[in-house]
Amino acid sequence: MKRGDELAEVRDWVRAARRLVVFTGAGVSAESGIPTFRDALTGLWARFDPERLASEAGFRADPALVWRWYAERRAAIGQAQPNAAHRAIAELEARGAHVAVVTQNVDNLHRRAGSREVLELHGNILRARCLEGCGDPDRFAPGSDWRADPREPPPCPRCGAPLRPDVVWVGELLPQAVFARAEHEALGCDLMLVVGTSALVYPAADLPALARDAGARVVVVNPEETPLDARAARVLRGKAATILPRLLDELPERTGGA
Numbered sequence: 525m526k527r528g529d530e531l532a533e534v535r536d537w538v539r540a541a542r543r544l545v546v547f548t549g550a551g552v553s554a555e556s557g558i559p560t561f562r563d564a565l566t567g568l569w570a571r572f573d574p575e576r577l578a579s580e581a582g583f584r585a586d587p588a589l590v591w592r593w594y595a596e597r598r599a600a601i602g603q604a605q606p607n608a609a610h611r612a613i614a615e616l617e618a619r620g621a622h623v624a625v626v627t628q629n630v631d632n633l634h635r636r637a638g639s640r641e642v643l644e645l646h647g648n649i650l651r652a653r654c655l656e657g658c659g660d661p662d663r664f665a666p667g668s669d670w671r672a673d674p675r676e677p678p679p680c681p682r683c684g685a686p687l688r689p690d691v692v693w694v695g696e697l698l699p700q701a702v703f704a705r706a707e708h709e710a711l712g713c714d715l716m717l718v719v720g721t722s723a724l725v726y727p728a729a730d731l732p733a734l735a736r737d738a739g740a741r742v743v744v745v746n747p748e749e750t751p752l753d754a755r756a757a758r759v760l761r762g763k764a765a766t767i768l769p770r771l772l773d774e775l776p777e778r779t780g781g782a
């Protein structure tokens with residue numbers, strides 16, 4: 525099937541969907557200038573393995589190093605803008621469709637684009653919490669001064685332990701209530717768009733199979749192959765900021781001819 529026809533077919537599925545899940549990974553923010561997780565880390569961080577930095581062991585081994593990496597990413601995210609993919613996803617919800625955004629990203633860009641139903645499976649880089657778990661993540665909501673010092677983690681105001689980013693590192697449990705709602709949305713949707721994820725990290729990567737086994741169509745949007753492609757109803761090979769807007773609106777009418 526030609527590329528334009530595939531887009532038109534999936535656009536019809538989006539229009540007809542009663543309940544939609546948009547499941548996203550780092551690729552949906554790539555065109556906002558945020559490097560994806562497994563792309564070679566840029567600049568200073570090129571020599572580090574992201575999963576070593578994004579781990580509790582890595583943080584405990586060198587809290588200042590990991591805190592600085594997150595502070596740099598927070599600063600980059602602060603300068604970034606939601607891109608056309610984030611905006612198209614928010615527009616879907618604004619047009620009245622029942623859309624749940626289930627994201628693995630911690631960059632808050634879906635919310636900044638206007639999406640309201642956003643389930644953050646791996647937390648949010650703009651929040652911090654006590655390393656020893658004495659406080660409530662919301663205690664350090666954006667705007668607190670804990671972000672003042674990018675060089676090293678400030679002490680928890682309650683117990684003095686270092687603060688850590690309120691994100692989910694490898695080996696850590698996902699927020700159970702959030703993950704349960706994501707499973708509920710996956711089981712109840714009739715269409716799941718899987719946008720910009722390598723689908724390598726579990727249990728998040730289980731959600732597309734859960735949706736498909738419950739009868740939903742799963743559509744993958746990714747410029748590269750993923751392990752989900754073989755069992756997707758459709759694979760749209762390309763970039764999120766190009767494809768997502770075209771799933772909302774008519775393709776530019778072909779002039780003349782068939």
Ligand code: BJW
Pocket residue numbers: 548549550551552554555560561562563578628629630646691692693694695696697698719720721722723724725726727745746747748750762763764765
């Ligand atoms: C574009 C594009 C464009 C590019 N347009 N697309 C041993 C012990 C414990 C657990 C495990 C274990 N072995 C395995 C596990 C499970 C483990 C896991 O899956 N590990 C894998 C690494 C193998 N999972 C966990 O540990 C999870 N917890 C868990 O299992 O708890 C239960 C448990 C606990 C204890 C014991 C046993 C069980 C937690 C996983 C947390 C993942 N955390 C991170 C960091 C978050 C914070 C931060 O961001 O700093 O989440 S790691 C990283 O992976 C991050 C991402 O959200 C996640 C997914 O990555 P994503 O989004 O797919 O990014 P990329 O870069 O991989 O892919 C980008 C894609 O975009 C590519 O496909 C590109 O082609 C595409 N793309 N440009 C569209 N323009």
Ligand code: ZN
Pocket residue numbers: 654655656657658659680681682683684685
């Ligand atoms: Zn504390």
